Amino acid sequence: MIYIRLFYEFFKTGLFAIGGGLATLPFLRDIATKTGWFTEALLADMIAISESTPGPIGVNMATYAGYQTAGICGALCATLGLVTPAIIVLLLVARVLDAFKDNRFVNSAFYGLRPAVAGLIGAAGITVAKSSLINLAAEGGFLRMLEIPSVCIFILVFVSMKTFKGHPIWYLLASAAAGILLGIA
Amino acid sequence: MKNAFVGIRACVCALILDSVIKLAKKAVIDVPTLVIAIVVFLAMCLFDLSPIILVVAAALAGIIIQSRRACK
Numbered sequence: 001m002i003y004i005r006l007f008y009e010f011f012k013t014g015l016f017a018i019g020g021g022l023a024t025l026p027f028l029r030d031i032a033t034k035t036g037w038f039t040e041a042l043l044a045d046m047i048a049i050s051e052s053t054p055g056p057i058g059v060n061m062a063t064y065a066g067y068q069t070a071g072i073c074g075a076l077c078a079t080l081g082l083v084t085p086a087i088i089v090l091l092l093v094a095r096v097l098d099a100f101k102d103n104r105f106v107n108s109a110f111y112g113l114r115p116a117v118a119g120l121i122g123a124a125g126i127t128v129a130k131s132s133l134i135n136l137a138a139e140g141g142f143l144r145m146l147e148i149p150s151v152c153i154f155i156l157v158f159v160s161m162k163t164f165k166g167h168p169i170w171y172l173l174a175s176a177a178a179g180i181l182l183g184i185a
Numbered sequence: 186m187k188n189a190f191v192g193i194r195a196c197v198c199a200l201i202l203d204s205v206i207k208l209a210k211k212a213v214i215d216v217p218t219l220v221i222a223i224v225v226f227l228a229m230c231l232f233d234l235s236p237i238i239l240v241v242a243a244a245l246a247g248i249i250i251q252s253r254r255a256c257k
Contacts, residue, residue, distance in 0.1 A: 112247020
């Protein structure tokens with residue numbers, strides 16, 4: 001049953017993707033490689049959409065993947081799967097929030113979880129970089145494989161984010177424009 | 186349109202790198218957390234592991250490390 005499969009895969013993501021923001025990224029990458037519901041290049045585009053529109057990436061991706069594989073019902077199943085763990089956990093934790101907040105075990109678990117999430121997102125970032133900054137089909141050493149225009153945009157965006165801060169959407173718009181200009185030239 | 190997404194994907198790589206650095210600055214506070222971050226990163230890059238296993242292992246590692254500290 002595709003509906004149950006969609007619910008199950010995104011339920012796992014919702015249950016274990018702790019940390020918010022891009023924390024769902026490694027799990028979505030895992031779903032992409034395991035099921036083929038969406039490609040890794042599409043994952044990069046979805047990050048861009050999620051960074052510039054309301055709604056977290058996990059929900060956007062679940063809705064998209066569910067719709068692509070099984071229509072509107074599929075989209076509903078995948079999205080429900082993603083948010084169900086959060087709802088259950090919140091209902092449970094809300095009752096005992098004060099005890100939970102200062103619990104030694106919870107704090108110790110998060111002590112280990114936080115760096116793990118950074119490592120997981122970093123590794124997922126490598127996958128995205130492979131599909132966007134590097135052309136593995138090119139021959140003649142590592143330098144030849146680099147997509148020079150993309151790498152230039154990457155470095156420029158990173159440096160200017162460190163210098164000017166600002167909302168991601170401006171960087172995404174500028175990069176889209178740069179992509180078009182470099183493509184014409 | 187295709188070229189626009191080439192630019193956007195490159196930008197997304199920078200966004201991810203930025204968010205990883207921000208997370209790491211908050212999370213990596215001593216040697217054990219540094220080790221956890223590096224081990225998880227390498228494990229994910231080199232082996233086709235499910236992130237679930239690594240999340241559970243990291244939480245357990247956190248509990249074990251902190252409780253050993255409490256004993257000392």
